[in-house]
Amino acid sequence: YEITDETPKYYVDNIRIRYMEEAHTTESSFEFGVNEIMDFEKFYQSNFYINEQGIDMKIVKPSDFSVNATSGSKALRMVIPGSGSGLWKYHFEIMGAYIRKSALGSLKKQQFENGYCCWDIYNGSDSVYNIVAIFENATAKNEYKLATFPASGEWTTVRVKLTDIETAVPGWKDNVGSFILSVLENQNVDRELILDNVRLEFDS
Numbered sequence: 001y002e003i004t005d006e007t008p009k010y011y012v013d014n015i016r017i018r019y020m021e022e023a024h025t026t027e028s029s030f031e032f033g034v035n036e037i038m039d040f041e042k043f044y045q046s047n048f049y050i051n052e053q054g055i056d057m058k059i060v061k062p063s064d065f066s067v068n069a070t071s072g073s074k075a076l077r078m079v080i081p082g083s084g085s086g087l088w089k090y091h092f093e094i095m096g097a098y099i100r101k102s103a104l105g106s107l108k109k110q111q112f113e114n115g116y117c118c119w120d121i122y123n124g125s126d127s128v129y130n131i132v133a134i135f136e137n138a139t140a141k142n143e144y145k146l147a148t149f150p151a152s153g154e155w156t157t158v159r160v161k162l163t164d165i166e167t168a169v170p171g172w173k174d175n176v177g178s179f180i181l182s183v184l185e186n187q188n189v190d191r192e193l194i195l196d197n198v199r200l201e202f203d204s
Helices: 043-047 096-101 109-113 162-168
Strands: 036-038 056-060 075-080 087-094 115-123 131-137 143-148 155-161 176-185 191-202
Touching: 043 056, 075 087, 087 096, 096 176, 109 115, 109 162, 115 162, 131 155, 143 155, 143 162, 155 162, 176 191
Parallel strands: none
Antiparallel strands: 036 191, 056 075, 075 191, 087 176, 115 155, 115 191, 131 143, 131 176
């Protein structure tokens, strides 16, 4: 059945580990749209991103904040705290295991060579600042970093060529790790970011 905002929510407590005489395996089934990595429309997707710093972060309807989503009706809203700490921090991370389940995990050679990892990000603050995108190798923990500067008060689309990541981090294609957004906490005011439609695009 369809999962909506009105679907009842249940809370689980006291989860325990029990050892069985025989091994038991389960297969997780995820549904992805065409070329989707994460569009924040599905209820379970919140289980596969990490709020590294415990900031205000949740899937919302951007229209509730006077912003139109770029895909569907939902997106991820986060508020970077105005701590003024002067530290770079990992604020958001999509787990590599989830990304590998997406179309990115099964691209053919030609698709990979013509492909881009893309996302839309809305900068709700009055200033333009660096949001560093990080692509990790799952096994070697090498990483490719990209500086991005989303425009203030509007959506910005970021496109990263997959072969650029592979060149910087050899073996990334076969060992895709986490996708991370990192921000320098150098301001004393809170900054709103809205992330939507992490996806693949291809040259024609």
